[in-house]
Amino acid sequence: MVWDETLQLFKELTEAPGAPGFEGPVREILARRMAPLADRVYTDNLGSLVAEKRGTAASPKVMIAGHMDEVGFLVTRITTRASCGSSPWAAGGARCFWPSACT
Secondary structure (H helix, E strand, O other): OHHHHHHHHHHHHHHOOOOOOOOHHHHHHHHHHHHHHOOEEEEOOOOOEEEEOOOOOOOOOOOOOOOOOOOOEEEEEEOOOOEEEEEEOOOOHHHHOOOOEOO
16 A cells, blocks of 8 residues: 555656746645644745654754756757757756657
């Protein structure tokens, strides 16, 4: 059962649009999934999703961080040979892209 729930979460997250600066749908999924596990879930002024789980004063503090955005590109042209010209949507995107035919 847990495996099915994990696969469902991965499916939901990978199908949600989340280009840099437009992570809202991914944030909503994560907030909904974390709400039952946390004492408080909120979005800060920079758009980061924060989930707090309070422990005892003697317990260690732990932070788990990750990115909500995905690699995004803006298609700038499509050639007659089905090759795409593109620009990275955000810094670092070009490192994650290998030119290929548009499908």
